[in-house]
Amino acid sequence: MDLNALADFALVATNGGLGKASRASGKSKATLSRRIAELEEQLGVRLIERGPRGLKLTEAGEMLMARTEGPMHEVEEAMTATREGLSTPRGRLRIASPVLFSQLAMGRICAGFCAVYPEITIEVVGEDRMVDLVEEQFDVAIRINPSPDSSLVGRCFARDRLVVVAAPSVSMPRAGAVRAVPAIVFSSFQSTNWTLDDGRLILEPVPRLRLSSFLMIRDAAVAGAGAALLPQSIAWDPLTQGRLVQWGAVSDVEAALWVLHTSRRLASPKVRAFVEFICDQYPEGSLVLEG
Structure with a gap:
């Protein structure tokens, strides 16, 4: 009937x-x-x-x-x-997030979100692979520089840039010709120069340490093992503390973090609430939280 x-x-x-x-x-x-x-x-x-x-x-x-x-x-x-x-935002919110961002920020963000929305429970899966939101039943994915995908919508909530840093004990080369410097690099590093500040300084990194995470690279740089190419947000604390010195920023390279979900029109209240909340955590659009 x-x-x-x-x-x-x-x-x-x-x-x-x-x-x-x-x-x-x-x-x-x-x-x-x-x-x-x-x-x-x-x-x-x-x-x-x-x-x-x-x-x-x-x-x-x-x-x-x-x-x-x-x-x-x-x-x-x-x-x-x-x-x-x-x-009313409620229920379980399942989030896929890059490992490093999960380790550095998601604990704080999720705790704050749950304090505002006590009827929501959160599960964060920290993985660097490209998850399928529908097949794997994720509500939200956080991705860095995502490729265009007609099935996903979302917002860019923060940006980061790559900088070359080193301990104060490591001598910074003078601008001019390409300068070779002892470097700490990723395990998968392939020989390439670091061009800083629109060509003001060009460095040829000579690997001394090959490590598999940004956190290890940062700590090795603080210990004086050589120069390192890091996201500015990762290096920010030791930079402000004087344990690292920034030599320059890589030109025209930026990491944009997006919070994505499957449909703007049908997004649930819990998804809409999380998108707004995480964007509010970075009002200046930068991963570096000064002060």
Whole structure:
């Protein structure tokens, strides 16, 4: 049975006529009349008598109204409760995030988010691989410089840049020709120069240490093992403490962090709330939180 037709029948019966029902609901009299006719055809009985003095419920119509009035109110109340419930962020939020960002920031961010939205529980999976949000049932993914994907939407919430740093004990080469410097690099490093500040200084890194994470590279640089190419956000604390010195920034290279989900139109309240929250954590659009 068509619940819309049943609801329109109840609307007409309650208001005592097509005209009043039309004014009360904003639906046209033609639509209401058609719905009732369809319902009568489905049931095989006449529900409303149409006479010169207006509409009157038949015995079958009165019986149907008596039997369905309560349940229809319950359905309406249930739908209202569902709409109101879904407007409040709640439930489990599953997030895929790069390992390093997870280690450095997601604990703080998620704790703050749960304090604001106590009806949400969070699961963060720190992985550098490209997860499938739908197949793996993730609500949100945080990605660095994501490729365009028509199935995902989101916002860029912060940017970072690559800088060359070294301990104060390591001599900074003078600008000019390409300068070879002892360097700490990733395990997968392939020989390439570091061009800083639009060509002011060009460095040829000579690997002394090959390490597999930015945190290890940073700590080795602080210990004086050589120059290192790091995201500025990773080097920020030792830079402000004077344990590292910034030699320059790599030209035209930037890391943009995006928070992505599968659909803007159908995004749940918990997803919308998280997107807004993480963007608010970086009001200047930079991963470096000064002060």
